[in-house]
Amino acid sequence: MSRQTRRTGTFLVTREHKRFVEFANAVRRNATIGLCHGRAGVGKTLSARRYANWDLIEPLITTWGRREDSDKKVYAASSRARTLFYTPPVGGSISALRKDIQPFIMRLCVCIDSYGNPKWAERPLTPLGLIELVIIDEAERLTMTGLEFLRDQFDRSDAGLILIGMPGIEKRMSQYPQLYSRIGFVHEYPPLSKDEMQFVLQRQWRKWGFGQDDADFTDDRVAAAIIRLTAGNFRLLQRLFMQIERIARINEMAAITEDVVEAAAQTLVIGNAN
Known part of the structure; x- marks a missing residue:
C-alpha cells in the first residue's frame, strides 16, 4: 500500500524500509533505546513517519480542534502504531521539548484511548501513557539537557525510544554514559542497492x-x-x-x-x- 505526499511522491515499501520496521518493532518490543543512522536522503525520515502513520495522525494532534466523525480513522491508526514521531527544533532544549512533546503525548494517548481498546485500561500510568514507542528525528538537534529529559521519560515508562540521525550520532551518544548504556539496537539505513x-x-x-x-x-x-x-x-x-x-x-x-x-x-x- 502506498501513500501519495506532495513533497515525496508515492511511498515505496523497499527492502530497507522493511528492515527499519523490523528494527523499530524490536526496540518497541524490548522497551529499549535504538539508534538509526544514515546519510541524508536515504529514507530514514520517510520510513519512520510511515511506521508511525504520521502523515495521517500529525494533522489532527497538531491542530487539535473539535472532534469529527472522520477522526475515527486517526484513532484506529493511532491504536495500531502506538508511536509518537517528533522532530525537535534546532538547539532542542528541555524547555522546547516540554512545550512541544508533552501536548503531543497527551493528544496521541487520547486518540489511542478513543479507539476503545479495553487493553489500554490495564496499562500502568507512565509519563508516556499508552504510547509504546517514541521516534525522535534529527536527534543531533537535541541539547544535553534535552537528551537527559528523554532518558528520564524513557526510564519512567515502558516504551521504546528511537533516535534518528546522521552517521556519527552513535559516537556523540557515547558521550552520555547514562543514555548510551541503555541502547539496545543500532541500525544503519543505507542507500538503495x-x-x-x-x-x-x-x-x-x-x-x-x-x-x-x-x-x-x-x-x-x-x-x-x-x-x-x-x-x-x-x-x-x-x-x-x-x-x-x-x-x-x-x-x-x-x-x-x-x-x-x-x-x-x-x-x-x-x-x-x-
Missing part, C-alpha cells in the same frame, strides 16, 4: 505507462544514468523522477531517453551523492 534501484525504476516506468525492457539497450542506458546520478539516494531519486516527468510531459514524449534524464538532472542540485 542496485537491485532496489532497479525495482524502483521498474515501478516508476509502469506508473508512467512505459514498459522497461531489460533487453533494450536504450532502457538499460537510461537506468544506468539514473543509478549513476542518484547513487541510491532516495530523496534525490524522487526529485529526479519529478523533473523527468515534467520534461516528458512538456515535450509530449512517448518514451524516456538518456537525454531526458540528463536534462532533468541539470535542473537539480545533485552535489555528491556518495
Whole structure:
C-alpha cells in the first residue's frame, strides 16, 4: 500500500524500509533505546513517519480542534502504531521539548484511548501513557539537557525510544554514559542497492505507462544514468523522477531517453551523492 505526499511522491515499501520496521518493532518490543543512522536522503525520515502513520495522525494532534466523525480513522491508526514521531527544533532544549512533546503525548494517548481498546485500561500510568514507542528525528538537534529529559521519560515508562540521525550520532551518544548504556539496537539505513534501484525504476516506468525492457539497450542506458546520478539516494531519486516527468510531459514524449534524464538532472542540485 502506498501513500501519495506532495513533497515525496508515492511511498515505496523497499527492502530497507522493511528492515527499519523490523528494527523499530524490536526496540518497541524490548522497551529499549535504538539508534538509526544514515546519510541524508536515504529514507530514514520517510520510513519512520510511515511506521508511525504520521502523515495521517500529525494533522489532527497538531491542530487539535473539535472532534469529527472522520477522526475515527486517526484513532484506529493511532491504536495500531502506538508511536509518537517528533522532530525537535534546532538547539532542542528541555524547555522546547516540554512545550512541544508533552501536548503531543497527551493528544496521541487520547486518540489511542478513543479507539476503545479495553487493553489500554490495564496499562500502568507512565509519563508516556499508552504510547509504546517514541521516534525522535534529527536527534543531533537535541541539547544535553534535552537528551537527559528523554532518558528520564524513557526510564519512567515502558516504551521504546528511537533516535534518528546522521552517521556519527552513535559516537556523540557515547558521550552520555547514562543514555548510551541503555541502547539496545543500532541500525544503519543505507542507500538503495542496485537491485532496489532497479525495482524502483521498474515501478516508476509502469506508473508512467512505459514498459522497461531489460533487453533494450536504450532502457538499460537510461537506468544506468539514473543509478549513476542518484547513487541510491532516495530523496534525490524522487526529485529526479519529478523533473523527468515534467520534461516528458512538456515535450509530449512517448518514451524516456538518456537525454531526458540528463536534462532533468541539470535542473537539480545533485552535489555528491556518495
